Amino acid sequence: MSRNLPVKADRIAEDIDALARITEPDHPWTRRAFSPLFLAGRAYIESRMKAAGLETRIDAGGNLIGLRKGRRPDAGTIMVGSHSDTVPDGGRFDGIAGVISALEVARALKDQNIELDHDLEIVDFLAEEVSIFGVSCIGSRGMTGQLPEAWLTRLSGERSLAQGIAEVGGDPATLLAQKRPDIKGFLELHIEQGPVLEANKEDVGVVTAIAGITRVEITVEGRADHAGTTPMESRSDALVAASQLVLDIRNAAAELARTPGHFAATVGEFRMEPNAANVVPSKVVLLIDGRAEIRADMEAFCRWLDGHVEKLAAAYDVVIAPPNRVSDNHPTPGDPRLLTILEHAADRVGAKHRRMASGAGHDTAWIAKVAPAAMIFVPCKDGRSHSADEWAENDDIALGAAVLFEAVCEMDKGLNEEKA
Ligand SMILES: [Zn+2]
Numbered sequence: 001m002s003r004n005l006p007v008k009a010d011r012i013a014e015d016i017d018a019l020a021r022i023t024e025p026d027h028p029w030t031r032r033a034f035s036p037l038f039l040a041g042r043a044y045i046e047s048r049m050k051a052a053g054l055e056t057r058i059d060a061g062g063n064l065i066g067l068r069k070g071r072r073p074d075a076g077t078i079m080v081g082s083h084s085d086t087v088p089d090g091g092r093f094d095g096i097a098g099v100i101s102a103l104e105v106a107r108a109l110k111d112q113n114i115e116l117d118h119d120l121e122i123v124d125f126l127a128e129e130v131s132i133f134g135v136s137c138i139g140s141r142g143m144t145g146q147l148p149e150a151w152l153t154r155l156s157g158e159r160s161l162a163q164g165i166a167e168v169g170g171d172p173a174t175l176l177a178q179k180r181p182d183i184k185g186f187l188e189l190h191i192e193q194g195p196v197l198e199a200n201k202e203d204v205g206v207v208t209a210i211a212g213i214t215r216v217e218i219t220v221e222g223r224a225d226h227a228g229t230t231p232m233e234s235r236s237d238a239l240v241a242a243s244q245l246v247l248d249i250r251n252a253a254a255e256l257a258r259t260p261g262h263f264a265a266t267v268g269e270f271r272m273e274p275n276a277a278n279v280v281p282s283k284v285v286l287l288i289d290g291r292a293e294i295r296a297d298m299e300a301f302c303r304w305l306d307g308h309v310e311k312l313a314a315a316y317d318v319v320i321a322p323p324n325r326v327s328d329n330h331p332t333p334g335d336p337r338l339l340t341i342l343e344h345a346a347d348r349v350g351a352k353h354r355r356m357a358s359g360a361g362h363d364t365a366w367i368a369k370v371a372p373a374a375m376i377f378v379p380c381k382d383g384r385s386h387s388a389d390e391w392a393e394n395d396d397i398a399l400g401a402a403v404l405f406e407a408v409c410e411m412d413k414g415l416n417e418e419k420a
Helices: 009-021 036-051 096-111 138-143 149-153 161-167 238-257 295-316 336-348 363-367 394-419
Strands: 055-058 064-068 077-083 119-125 183-191 204-210 212-221 263-273 283-292 324-328 353-358 373-378
Touching (some): 009 036, 009 096, 036 055, 077 096, 077 363, 096 183, 138 161, 138 363, 149 161, 183 336, 183 363, 204 363, 238 263, 283 295, 373 394
Parallel strands (some): 077 119, 183 373
Antiparallel strands (some): 263 283
């Protein structure tokens, strides 16, 4: 790539490589939140923040923040960041590409002696991935007063989440009262974790919305009987009914996915009883993970599901309780003004871009509840992520970082004009 970018690709590569070396050696790439390796990774990031002239701190939510002061103390904060924790055996780029790109924005501003009016904060959010405490996006929720109080007593072994947050330098005592009204705009760069950009030879995805996630539990009850002696036509087989349901869910989701707006539904958890070779299955519990960019799609899916399980119960002579929504989060749209700024920024650096939704959850979704927020995707190989095979080309990340840089500069001007 011979583009003349405002950011330096080799600095990005150096940092991503350095962090890749901070991993459990036999489980690349593993740097799970709250582990000693995670803290080692953070120490590296903090040293790089300091080298870039940033003032570092850990906030109450356990987020590592590097601050570049703006000229106008009252202007508020432009924030850019992502996460440095990983899932087990994955994540050489997931999260860290965004943290290092954000850091590179600060370095590029320094290189060019650009002073912003706003404070600029580069953030490594604590525990974006599902952590040892069984919950995710701890830092972005914590920073903005959205962490449920009950989570603080969740245990991992002997350790509570409150202790875990304290050990990384956060402050559980003041955590629940955190508010960040000073955030005027937030941006996150992330690898796509899907195949769209690579397949279309595009550089940047401007994320229109982060899909809402709805989890629905369904219990199918049949009757245990002898597998050898019970005639086929007089069985009440919970597994047969549940299997039909799984196929029907797949087809209903595929149909919704063909209409505008991202939609996906997966039966990812499935338990059967008694799970014995010579017994007709008496009970199946399955959990559906549904993702929708457009809320009406999820409502339509749930309405279909409610009616469909009644029909299946009758057809297969089983009992299916009304589907139970165990969790239900609405989609988070990107801030329209920031989406336009990001598209202009992509045009300025010559990055081919498209608007697209995120099927995965991100810290941006939590920040977006309290401040204008948006994110961009950069391509990743074969759409793979959460795997040791996850890969993104450094030039692609650098181009994304350049988009962030241009967007931050435009936000600094644009957000002021609004005030004036
Ligand atoms: Zn991530």
